[in-house]
Amino acid sequence: MSAMLRRRTALKAFGAAPLALMAGGGAMAAAEPRSVVDGIEIFHLKVNQRGNWVIVRLRAANGLTGLGDAGHAEDEVTIRYLRQFAELWRGRSVFEIEPFRRAVADIVRTGGDSAAVAASALEQALWDLAGKALGVPVYQLFGGKLRDTIPLYANINRSTVPRTPEGFAKMASAAIADGFRAIKLAPFDAIPMGETDRAKIARLTDEGIACAQAVRDTIGPDNDLLIDVHSRFNLADGLKLAERFEPLKLYWLEEVTPAEPLSDLAAINHAAKMPTAGGESITTVEGFYDYIRAGTVDIVMPDIKFCGGLSQLRKIAGIAEGAGLPVSPHGPASPVGNAAAAHVVATLPNFTILEYAYGEVPWRADLLDPPERIGRGELILTDRPGFGIELNERTAARYSI
Template identity: 30%
Template sequence: MKIQAIETIQLPHLNNILWVQVHTDEGIVGLGETFRGANAVAAYIHSDIAPLLIGQNPLEIDRISSLLLSPYVGFRSSGVEIRAASAIDVALWDIFGKAVNQPIHQLLGGLSRPSIRTYNTCAGYTYNKSGARRYIGDCDDAKEGPYEDQLAFHRDAGALAESLLSEGITAMKIWPFDPFAVANGGNFIHATDLDKALLPFRQIRDAVGDKMEVMVELHSMWDLTSALAIARGLREFNPFWAEDPIKMVNPQSLAIYARQSGIPVCASETLATRSQFLDVLKADATDYVMLDVSWCGGLSEAKKIGTMAETFQRPVAPHDCTGPVVFAASIHLSLNLPNAIYQESVRAYYTSWYRDLVTVMPRIKNGEIYPFEGAGLGLELSDFVLDHPEVIRRTTRTS
């Protein structure tokens, strides 16, 4: 089998998402995806990756992964080079699964559990789309459906927790501190602002007590001193973890936070390749390892990061707040990794626009995500994407 062509696919109204299809001479097409900077990633795929890979065997996944994760520049970041490599890698695993008629989780080593528990990241329908607002103010009244969870955690987080529990979801993630980081540059939070940001945690505990696990996302927006001030305020609410409290550029600083905060640490969707995660693990700087399949180097690298985390006795929780293909790849991974503890999901996504983009969604019931049944990823891009009047499709093929 040989790689015959590499195609990138974009939709203008979802232009944070880039899909990649790797075409083979045997008619098998593999699907991959990455997120953010889609135009730059697409350009890099066609200028650098496609000429390198066309004519090669797509089943030599580890060799290709090693090749793509070692450019002369960009190998120690989650930038364009690694995001492009990640999307290609997912597509190669999809080809492998289709070639042998097995789901990816089987190729990774099989199921470690019949389902994986999920927590709900409390985003709304447009969160993380190009041009959408990530921070909610008092005047934001836009509503697209029943799961405007980002609005909800600002308005009444207790009622939101009750809604999630009614669907069997027992863990949720919120980020009420972000607006204050934007306003103050992340190096100062006033006591009154801290009190305002803690209100959702009070509402959740008052409404449902300890029935709900609550993660706090800090988006790497704070310096160490301010992050520790936030941690002191959070302790009484017993958060499950504090995610990315500071920028992931100094494992020693993160280790100081881990020692002094009194809150479990989760890090980090923003890291790429084993070497960066190894630095964090060796510094004893995180309790939970979070990786993003489409930013860390693909499924090949994610599996290795997960196994490395297992040797450090750390659980893994794959990130997803991006697109449906990465969501599917992450589910395969989290069902396989023995040390996976949660798979992130966004109910506003998987109940709505994800379903427009792909042919299949996983079964999600009572806070558990169940395996895909088809070969490879178990899904394809839908006709809505491929036949969309504004779709941007670009192909580099054998001359």
């Protein structure tokens, strides 16, 4: 038998289609030549005083659309990156997700958070498009789901006004009444980053702890309390804070000190008598490897909008799993961001609970078609293709900036 015939026999034995897929996704593009990126729409929506939502919708030449969440404090800069990256990928297959990530990697590396958020949003939209093109939910593309519903905690920080013990307690009570069994707040946001006035720090620390105590008193001992410190303390003050929170029986204490140096977070983690969590602002897999290796937290919190999207979140979860740590993705996001994250965490054995921005706007669920489904503090997955959602254009138009 000639060498060519032996090669053809081997190809037939292994199956030509899988080999073609291994070659870079060309078989998928050939099977559906119109599954290519054809355009982008950006929806900038007014939410509240804490921020807005930016939703990206990628169009394919076959008429399908994919959604991604690009909400970020620097919306205008993020929108410029969205247009730049989408134009770069015009005419490329919706299945070429890893090539897209690598094509924009250098820009993301130098462009800061806005570039990272834009790249993550488009990566989300490509996965949504890929699932729709293949007629399967995105979680099937990651090996299948391990759960039908996604446990949520209610982050009441962005919706609470006034930010007083009474205000936080009222919002926590509403969330519990709506079926949530875990509540998060960030009661130290009034402390400026890097504040050195000792009297001011002491006063605002006492006020923050009073807010947390009011929420604990409201939700009782059978529901979980999560505290996000937003890196407002130095190591010495952070260690004292952890001690003061011991009576409140926290589910976790999140990001007490800034991420650098990692040794400060590791010291807090070692000393605290409650679990610690963090990692929301890390934008690379390598960064999470260092973060986990340093022993900074008990619970790892990648944010799908910052870490690179669905595929990168899965890689980070794998690193955490290897270290024996659970993951709880950060994300006080739009319903699009929650849908994207849900399709990843549905497949993760070390997933615990997903963040949900509670009470921001009454029209949240109606931004999607079908509407976002939350029941008993859980997001209910759909078996529809992609993320299982489309944008409700009437709602989006009504609240566009």
